[in-house]
Amino acid sequence: xxxxxxxxxxxxxxxxxxxxxxxxxxxxxxxxxxxxxxxxxxxxxxxxxxxxxxxxxxxxxxxxxxxxxxxxxxxxxxxxxxxxxxxxxxxxxxxxxxxxxxxxxxxxxxxxxxxxxxxxxxxxxxxxxxxxxxxxxxxxxxxxxxxxxxxxxxxxxxxxxxxxxxxxxxxxxxxxxxxxxxxxxxxxxxxxxxxxxxxxxxxxxxxxxxxxxxxxxxxxxxxxxxxxxxxxxxxxxxxxxxxxxxxxxxxxxxxxxxxxxxxxxxxxxxxxxxxxxxxxxxxxxxxxxxxxxxxxxxxxxxxxxxxxxx
Amino acid sequence: xxxxxxxxxxxxxxxxxxxxxxxxxxxxxxxxxxxxxxxxxxxxxxxxxxxxxxxxxxxxxxxxxxxxxxxxxxxxxxxxxxxxxxxxxxxxxxxxxxxxxxxxxxxxxxxxxxxxxxxxxxxxxxxxxxxxxxxxxxxxxxxxxxxxxxxxxxxxxxxxxxxxxxxxxxxxxxxxxxxxxxxxxxxxxxxxxxxxxxxxxxxxxxxxxxxxxxxxxxxxxxxxxxxxxxxxxxxxxxxxxxxxxxxxxxxxxxxxxxxxxxxxxxxxxxxxxxxxxxxxxxxxxxxxxxxxxxxxxxxxxxxxxxxxxxxxxxxxxxxxxxxxxxxxxxxxxxxxxxxxxxxxxxxxxxxxxxxx
Numbered sequence: 001x002x003x004x005x006x007x008x009x010x011x012x013x014x015x016x017x018x019x020x021x022x023x024x025x026x027x028x029x030x031x032x033x034x035x036x037x038x039x040x041x042x043x044x045x046x047x048x049x050x051x052x053x054x055x056x057x058x059x060x061x062x063x064x065x066x067x068x069x070x071x072x073x074x075x076x077x078x079x080x081x082x083x084x085x086x087x088x089x090x091x092x093x094x095x096x097x098x099x100x101x102x103x104x105x106x107x108x109x110x111x112x113x114x115x116x117x118x119x120x121x122x123x124x125x126x127x128x129x130x131x132x133x134x135x136x137x138x139x140x141x142x143x144x145x146x147x148x149x150x151x152x153x154x155x156x157x158x159x160x161x162x163x164x165x166x167x168x169x170x171x172x173x174x175x176x177x178x179x180x181x182x183x184x185x186x187x188x189x190x191x192x193x194x195x196x197x198x199x200x201x202x203x204x205x206x207x208x209x210x211x212x213x214x215x216x217x218x219x220x221x222x223x224x225x226x227x228x229x230x231x232x233x234x235x236x237x238x239x240x241x242x243x244x245x246x247x248x249x250x251x252x253x254x255x256x257x258x259x260x261x262x263x264x265x266x267x268x269x270x271x272x273x274x275x276x277x278x279x280x281x282x283x284x285x286x287x288x289x290x291x292x293x294x295x296x297x298x299x300x301x302x303x304x305x306x307x308x309x310x
Numbered sequence: 311x312x313x314x315x316x317x318x319x320x321x322x323x324x325x326x327x328x329x330x331x332x333x334x335x336x337x338x339x340x341x342x343x344x345x346x347x348x349x350x351x352x353x354x355x356x357x358x359x360x361x362x363x364x365x366x367x368x369x370x371x372x373x374x375x376x377x378x379x380x381x382x383x384x385x386x387x388x389x390x391x392x393x394x395x396x397x398x399x400x401x402x403x404x405x406x407x408x409x410x411x412x413x414x415x416x417x418x419x420x421x422x423x424x425x426x427x428x429x430x431x432x433x434x435x436x437x438x439x440x441x442x443x444x445x446x447x448x449x450x451x452x453x454x455x456x457x458x459x460x461x462x463x464x465x466x467x468x469x470x471x472x473x474x475x476x477x478x479x480x481x482x483x484x485x486x487x488x489x490x491x492x493x494x495x496x497x498x499x500x501x502x503x504x505x506x507x508x509x510x511x512x513x514x515x516x517x518x519x520x521x522x523x524x525x526x527x528x529x530x531x532x533x534x535x536x537x538x539x540x541x542x543x544x545x546x547x548x549x550x551x552x553x554x555x556x557x558x559x560x561x562x563x564x565x566x567x568x569x570x571x572x573x574x575x576x577x578x579x580x581x582x583x584x585x586x587x588x589x590x591x592x593x594x595x596x597x598x599x600x601x602x603x604x605x606x607x608x609x610x611x612x613x614x615x616x617x618x619x620x621x622x623x624x625x626x627x628x629x630x631x632x633x634x635x636x637x638x639x640x641x642x643x644x645x646x647x648x649x650x651x652x653x654x655x656x657x658x659x660x661x662x663x664x665x666x
Contacts, residue, residue, distance in 0.1 A: 017454035017500070020421055026451035037439050132435040136496065139401055139429035140452040143421040 020146040027137070027150025031124045032157055040119065045162075048112040052166040055105045056173060059095045062087050063177045092274070097174030097183065099266035102167045102194050106201070106262060109163050110230070110255050117205060118226040120158055121213030125151050130217045144303040152206035159205055164198025189267060196265030201258060204288055207295035208254075214302055230255050238275070247279040251287040260284035353415035354379050355426070355504050355535050356400055361409035363395055363559075370395040372559040373409070378504070378537060382530045384546040385539040387556030393539045394432060396556070397506050400537065401429040413504065428502035432509045432539075434489040438482035442473060442492045445481060449496040467495040472521060486513030494522070498529075505529065507538045511545050523549050578602050579624040583631075584644035588615045594634055595619055600627040618648070 035041055065086055075081070094100035128134045137147055171191055175183040216222050233252050240249035250256055256278075263273055264281040356378040363371040371392045385393050398404040399411045402418040413423040436445055443464060450460035468474040471491040484492065490513055497505060507526075511519050519542075526549055530536055540546045546553070547567070555563045555570070563570045585591050592604040595617070603620040621627035624647075635642055 017425070018456075019454060023452045023454055026448070030448045030451070034437055034439065127437075132433045133437065135398075135403055135429070135431040135433065136436070136449065137452065138403055139424060139427070139431070139497070140449060141421050141424040141454065141500070142452060146421070 017141070020142040021149070023140065023142045024146045024150035024153060027142075027147065028153035028157065031151060031154035035120055035123060035154070035158065038119070038123065041116065044112055044116050044119070048109055048116075048162045048166075051105075051108050051112065052169075055093070055095065055101075055108075055166075055170055058090055058093065059097070059101065059170065059173060060177060062090050062095045097171070097178060097187070097190075099190060099193060099263060099268035100272060101174065102170060102190065102197070103259065103263045103266055103268060105167055105170060106163045106197060107255075107259055109166070110259075113159065113162050113205075114226050114230040114255075115223075116158060116162065117155065117209045118223045119219060120155055121209040122217065122219040122222045124154055125210050125213035126217035126219070126222060129214065148210055148299055148303070151210050155206045155209050156202040159201050160198050163201055164194060167194045167197070193262075193266030197262030200261045200265065200288065204254075204258060204292050207292060207299065211295040211298050214299065241277070247277045248283070250277075250279050251283060254288075254291060257284040257287045257291075261288050353412070355414060356418075356537070357410075357412045358396070358399070359410045359412075361399065361406045361411055363392075363399065363404065364407045369559050371399070371406075374559075374561055375409075376554065376561060376564070378535055380530075380533065380535045381552060382526060382536045382538065382550040384550050384553040385537060385556065386541075386543060386546065386553055387562075391556040392559040393556055394508060395559075397429075397508050397537065397539055400504075401427055401506050403429075425500065426503045428497035428500065428505045430490075430493045430497040430505070430507045430510055432512075434486070434493060436481045436489075436492075439480060441478050441480055442484065442488070442495075443468065443477035445492065446477070446495050446499065450499050453500045455500075463499050464495075467498045470498065470525065471495045472518075487515060487518050490514055491518075491522075494525075503534060505534055505536045507536065509540055510538060511540055511542045519545055578620040578622045579627065580648040581619045581621065581627075582644070582646045582648055583617045583619060583642060584646075585617065586641045586643075588617050591634075591638075591640060592617050594638065595631070598627070598630050598634075600630060616644075 093104050128137065134147075138144065142150075168191065171187070171194060175187075212222060212225050216225060233254065234256060237249045237252040237256070240252075241247060260273065260278060260281055261284050263270075264285070270278065270281060354377045356376070358374050358376040361371055361374045362369065374392075374396065376396075385396065387393050395404060399406055400413070400418060402411075402420070402424055405419050411418040413426050416423040416426075418427075440448070446468060447460050447464045450463050451457075453460075455463060465474065468477045471494050473488065473491045473495060476488065477492075481489070481492070490510060494507070494510060497507070510526075511522060514522060523545060526536055526538070538546065538549070552566055553564070553570070554561055583591070588606050592606050595601050595604050598621070600621045600623050601619055602622060605618040605620075606615050607618060608615050619627075634640065
């Protein structure tokens, strides 16, 4: 071993160590790097990219077809097909640069997102608990909330990378497809709505991911819980709404609540929200707030008891 | 320590009366009594005040009061004695059920206290995909250093633990010894005043062990306080003779090994004496009231006889032996206490072989 007793004292550092909030961002960066080392993550990101490209090109296609065939019809297998006949397949997606375009895009990205978050939770948080690497982090000058904040930031970055960022690209594209000056000016609130939707997703799903990862830690149970939350509960609530005819049951569907909150940010017409009937926006906000509150309460309880007993 | 608490400890059968009053220079132990501190005095680096810790119904630490101000302190004890619990509390990883742990006056649970503490845990679960350098660098960033400073510190500590040439390999490919060095490196990053090392020598080869022992001594010479838990008693003895011995959640004894041994009045000390005319000396020694037994046996490999004496009250025995040696002009070639090793003392204290 080299004799370097004075090495740490060589050219003494005169700066001040930054606070634990900065350490949270450093933790988030390290977490993201870990996540991006997983090949399965790249596979899922590719899937999310496919959804984005579908919306991106479909939006372009709809405008192109509408402009090109404004008056004419084309013959398809000898049958004359009108513009409406071609574009009606896209109508449920509302590929016209409106609030529902972005709402629908984020809705469909949700299918990939829940899988990504299930994996991210177990990789970023669960492994720290189950493999016992938490003592290294908590031996540094950061508090337990800073640790959670760091992990939430990393998860938030993934959420926004899959939803908000591509939705903003779609908004930019929509402006370029139509009269961009009037579109950007008239629909600036849509941009704010997209950011608001992303914020709601981040603030809800980050603590939810961390809380479930702290609860179950391993990938398989984590995936099962998320499938329960985002597949079974929506099915259950859907069937309950239909059978009991009470929209309140729809509030069990966490993803639907987030969708409603997002559409509320986008100022979308409630009557146009699919599937109908839907609970009012305020109820969705309340239910989402309750989920966040429950997660934070659970994390607070765990934080008070987070002790490294290995 | 009050008489009342002494009685409690004796009743518990954990702390023997002889070791209650050992108060060395740098480590103070108080069990069952709080100490008044003058308002102007500097806060001790690490202070345990009447700390107890329960895991459910299991009492892991029982009213421990301990103060560290500097130097190297070894922490020894059998498995389950509460060593790791004590270290984790000192690092703020565990919260005391009762009492208070503070680092320079700041509660150890508070993140600010950890600016002063470097912790090398006994586990070595890392993010295996990272390289050693990257792991240490990430830890430096968590300490709040800028990118450039993190780079500088990472290189400095890697150099210091002898890993700079091997730090680019992924952690999953590291041997146990390399992992220990990386753990030590991350603990040294922020140049802490107090270093808490949980089994830092386990898995390290003899050469590496010697290097680390030298490093620990160098750190102590720089003014750092080291609290080292180890089962490697021989290695610990080379490093320091200042130990805290734990048993069943309590601090059984604290001080130098010699001090502790001297307090073990009810356990006879064994001394080998290499002297001319051994049989005559044996006869003289048997006349001393402190001597329980004398054995004259050939010294292994030397071809001459040596005396092994068992005597109680070591202090008094050595005084009397000195007088005899002067009076009879004995040519004493060697005087070797046979049971002042940490093993032997632990054996006495813990009622077993001393194995930890």
